Amino acid sequence: MMIQTVTVIGAGQMGSGIAQTLAQNGLQVTLYDIEQAAVTKGIATINSSLTRLAAKGNISEADRTQTIKSIIPSTDLICANRSDLIIEAAPENMTMKKALFEKLDRICQPNAILATNTSSLSITEIASATKRASRVIGMHFMNPVPIMPLVEIIKGLETSSNTYEKIKALTLTIKKTPIEVQDFPGFVSNRILMPMINEAIYTVYEGVAEPEAVDQVMKLGMNHPMGPLTLADFIGLDTCLAIMETLQAGFGDSKYRPCPLLRKYVQAGWLGRKAGRGFYVYSNEKG
Missing domain, CATH: 3.40.50.720 (NAD(P)-binding Rossmann-like Domain)
Known part of the structure; x- marks a missing residue:
């Protein structure tokens, strides 16, 4: 059928x-x-x-x-x-x-x-x-x-x-x-993508570079069509956090620990594009 x-x-x-x-x-x-x-x-x-x-x-x-x-x-x-x-x-x-x-x-x-x-x-x-x-x-x-x-x-x-x-x-x-x-946490796409996004957030959290600089490095240096922080805002930071938590729980490996800055942004309601604010501010910003 x-x-x-x-x-x-x-x-x-x-x-x-x-x-x-x-x-x-x-x-x-x-x-x-x-x-x-x-x-x-x-x-x-x-x-x-x-x-x-x-x-x-x-x-x-x-x-x-x-x-x-x-x-x-x-x-x-x-x-x-x-x-x-x-x-x-x-x-x-x-x-x-x-x-x-x-x-x-x-x-x-x-x-x-x-x-x-x-x-x-x-x-x-x-x-x-x-x-x-x-x-x-x-x-x-x-x-x-x-x-x-x-x-x-x-x-x-x-x-x-x-x-x-x-x-x-x-x-x-x-x-x-x-x-x-195969049925593993994050499958292939998010098992690779989300740790990269999480590490990009760590570079901001640790003061290595501003979000714009991080995205420019990945776009101009690594030929990514969209920087990881812009992409995180597009996906939704709450979704990124949920996936990182799934990876950490599923594998029990500290390398999947969500960045504290990601947690803070989600707690603040800074969920990315859909909320008007994440690592960047968007024209539809609420409040």
């Missing part, structure tokens, strides 16, 4: 991007969030993205209209029982994800696949909250989803080969590159 209908759980930046990408490639999508305001904002974000693409000539006006029509907004989790695949894009919190997957396991069709967009948490542990561990898998998209070509596909301890092959095929259908990785 080919995957044709998908419910995306979470209408934030990642969820809306996933929903847009799926709908642009011919799938019927339901975009769910617990709050109507979040769903409305998610649909508006998708519409704005598609409008920009149409204005640049990257898609036709007909494609833009059809993509929007292919996305059904919802605030009722029971909507997931109509889908072949559910992709969870909720906050990076194991307790929250396990509770959600336990509910989805009861709601969804027996053959439905439950995928998580977690960027660092154990697929095996998330799957343990269900009675369908063979049909639970990690599908880690990169941000911004409509642009970035990579999807890390992570098999849990009991994930079946059939489940993996279906998700790999879907990833190719939506014009992304699937990379299989």
Whole structure:
């Protein structure tokens, strides 16, 4: 059975991007969030993205209209029982994800696949909250989803080969590159990226250089398209902290200890671009 209908759980930046990408490639999508305001904002974000693409000539006006029509907004989790695949894009919190997957396991069709967009948490542990561990898998998209070509596909301890092959095929259908990785904390992308970001934060914390200088060194000296502190602000400093804590707990190695300055910024609500302030100040700064 080919995957044709998908419910995306979470209408934030990642969820809306996933929903847009799926709908642009011919799938019927339901975009769910617990709050109507979040769903409305998610649909508006998708519409704005598609409008920009149409204005640049990257898609036709007909494609833009059809993509929007292919996305059904919802605030009722029971909507997931109509889908072949559910992709969870909720906050990076194991307790929250396990509770959600336990509910989805009861709601969804027996053959439905439950995928998580977690960027660092154990697929095996998330799957343990269900009675369908063979049909639970990690599908880690990169941000911004409509642009970035990579999807890390992570098999849990009991994930079946059939489940993996279906998700790999879907990833190719939506014009992304699937990379299989094993179920270890941070997988590949964040196991490499986050310690680099954390070390960049340490260089600021220890007074080695200002944020602008750190980013310039990595852009001009290492040919990175974006400096690590700019990238941290884009990802969200709260997300960076959560991933570092997952790495530290998962490996028990002090090299993954989050920088105290990262903790301080998160405690202050300086979460990066989404909050208007992180290592840099943005025009949408709150307060």
